[in-house]
Amino acid sequence: MKRVLLIVGGGIAAYKACELIRLLRKRGHAVRCVLTEGGSHFVTPMTLAALSEDKVYTSLWDLKDEAEMGHIQLSREADLVVVAPATADLLARMAAGVADDLATTLLLATDKPVLAAPAMNVRMWSHAATQRNVATLRGDGVTVLEPDEGAMACGEYGAGRLPEPDAVAAAIDRALAPVERRLSGKHVLVTAGPTHEPIDPVRYLANRSSGRQGFAIAGALADIGARVTLVSGPVTLPTPSGVTRVDVETAKQMAEAVERALPADAAVMVAAVADWRVDAAPQKVKKGSAPPALVLTENPDILAGLARHPSRPRLVVGFAAETEQVLEYAAAKRVRKGVDWIVANDVSGDVMGGDANTVHLVTANGIESWERLPKSTVAARLAERIADALEEPS
Numbered sequence: 151m152k153r154v155l156l157i158v159g160g161g162i163a164a165y166k167a168c169e170l171i172r173l174l175r176k177r178g179h180a181v182r183c184v185l186t187e188g189g190s191h192f193v194t195p196m197t198l199a200a201l202s203e204d205k206v207y208t209s210l211w212d213l214k215d216e217a218e219m220g221h222i223q224l225s226r227e228a229d230l231v232v233v234a235p236a237t238a239d240l241l242a243r244m245a246a247g248v249a250d251d252l253a254t255t256l257l258l259a260t261d262k263p264v265l266a267a268p269a270m271n272v273r274m275w276s277h278a279a280t281q282r283n284v285a286t287l288r289g290d291g292v293t294v295l296e297p298d299e300g301a302m303a304c305g306e307y308g309a310g311r312l313p314e315p316d317a318v319a320a321a322i323d324r325a326l327a328p329v330e331r332r333l334s335g336k337h338v339l340v341t342a343g344p345t346h347e348p349i350d351p352v353r354y355l356a357n358r359s360s361g362r363q364g365f366a367i368a369g370a371l372a373d374i375g376a377r378v379t380l381v382s383g384p385v386t387l388p389t390p391s392g393v394t395r396v397d398v399e400t401a402k403q404m405a406e407a408v409e410r411a412l413p414a415d416a417a418v419m420v421a422a423v424a425d426w427r428v429d430a431a432p433q434k435v436k437k438g439s440a441p442p443a444l445v446l447t448e449n450p451d452i453l454a455g456l457a458r459h460p461s462r463p464r465l466v467v468g469f470a471a472e473t474e475q476v477l478e479y480a481a482a483k484r485v486r487k488g489v490d491w492i493v494a495n496d497v498s499g500d501v502m503g504g505d506a507n508t509v510h511l512v513t514a515n516g517i518e519s520w521e522r523l524p525k526s527t528v529a530a531r532l533a534e535r536i537a538d539a540l541e542e543p544s
Contacts, residue, residue, distance in 0.1 A: 152326045153180045155228035155262075157253045158198065160188020162303045163235040163269035163312035167193060170234060170315040171201040174322065183207070184224065186253050188237065210252040225260035230325055233257070235269030235312045238280050244292070245283035265325050267318050278281030282348040289388025289391075295321055296505055296524035298403050309505070331375030332386045332537040338376045339414040339463065340368040341452070343383030345401045348430040349444065357422045358497075359471075361385035363507060364420030368530035371418075374533055379411045383394035383421055401427065401449035408452055416465040416536055419453045420493075457488035467491045467532075470512075473498040480512045490514070490539075493532065511535070 154174055158167045167189075174181050179192050182205045183198040195206040207224060225231070233240060233253075240253070246265070249255040249518075257264065266287065273299055284294050295318065297344060298311040332394040342364020347355040361382060368380040369390030378393045381404055389395045396411070398404045401423045408417075435442050453468045466489040470480040473496065480494030492512040511518040520528065 151178050151184070152229045153227060153229045154326075155182050155184065155224060155256075156202075157184045157186065157231065157233045157240075157257070158189040158193065159186050159222050159233060159235045159237045159240045159253070159269075160191060161235050161237050161269050161312075162192060162305070163370055164189045164192035166312055166315050166318075167234055168197060168201055170318055171198065173315055173319040175202070177319065179322075179326075180204070181384065182224070182228065184253050184256065186240070186251065188239075188521060207252060207384055222256075222259055225256040226262070228260075228262055230320060231257065231262055231264045231307075232267070232318075233264070234267040236244075236266040238268075238270045238274045238277075238283075239296075241266065241268060241280065241283045241287065245286040245290075246359055249536050263291075263293070263325055265295070265321060266322075267295045267313055268297045269312035269516055270297075270310050271302060271304055272306050272310040275310040276308075285388055289390075291391050293321070293325060296526065315375060332534075333371060333540065334375035336376050336415040336540060337379070337413070338371045338536070339379050339381070339408065339411045339417040340364055340371065341381045341383075341404060341408065341417075341419050341423075342368065343385040343387075344422050345383045345404055345424045345449075347401065347424045347427040347449070349428055350431040350433065350435045352434050355426065355428070357424065359383070359385075359422035362388050362505070363469075363525045363528065364418075365390055366525045367418055367420060367532060370526070370529035370533035371536065373530075375539060376533075379414070381407045381411065381421070400424075401452065405450045405455065406451045408456060412459065412461045412463075414463045416467070417456055417463045418467045418532070418536070419456065419489075420469050421452075422469075422471060423449065423452055425449055453489060454487045456463065464544065465490050467493060467536070470494040471497040477510060477512070477517055480510065481517070484512050485515075494519055 171181050181202040182204045185208050199206045243254050249258045275347050291445035297309050298313050299309045301307050301313045343361035344356050344359040365387045368378050372378045380395045382392050396407045428444050457466050468489045470492050471478050476494050476496050480492045484492040493512045507525050508522040
């Protein structure tokens, strides 16, 4: 039996906490609840107490509880702390390390894993401040689930709905399960993000890659035991836990960093490397009567070069970002580059910079299409497939 400490935040989605408690109890977990002031406007302590068959905690200022240092005990006795629903306000206070009520105080005091299931208006979820807070929490090791898409109580539609209780319960089961470190002893090289090719000291050629998918893959590989070297172009993402990060700017710098990172057992080349560069002007190019002529030079083909390298990793995985004929172009790229797998996706929508992805795994055995998934789930699934491949006899 595992012990779950459930923090119920404010918002209409708080009612789903009741079903979540029922599911967790059915799975054999013990559940103890902390109800925030906001949450108490939507569900009552008596309801949560009846479902959990345990006392519900609501205040940091309960004399009896705090005489026994209750917030410390609560934060340490659980095997997992779950915040559901996690409102935009609660996520912000968690990211900032605020401790002004029972929920945030025990979150700051806990030494146990934390899982948060967000729920908020679509615009609040997509706001840059919320995304920064989520990135900070994930960088700190908090598991933040992706919200569901759908109609909301406010009448709007989009990402921000609390995932259904069965999905949250399944995520809790995964968090409580012992992690099988299948890639222990293996070194995996990952590239991520864009490259910036300078035109002059203030301008550059680049693309729209956010780096999120590559960073998620690096983190997922580290989670199952790999020693991960992440070569990253210019992005503002936090380094995943357990990952060694090498920052570069240009394609030439990335090629050199990849060379230095070898040997590796596998390489996952997610970076969107600029195909061309220019000879950068030493000073800012001034605007004239006509646009300046840019003479383009081809950048090194890092993926193809790695596939031909004397220290070629046993498994080389490339990515193909396409806007048309995705599967045809990806299959041709796999053969042309000489790599083992290509992960292909259609980037004509909001994939670059977004939180979800629809990918196709192209191998010598055919094409496997995955449903639209959060990038973190794509990363976890791909990491397991890489582990499968490295466990096969050479």
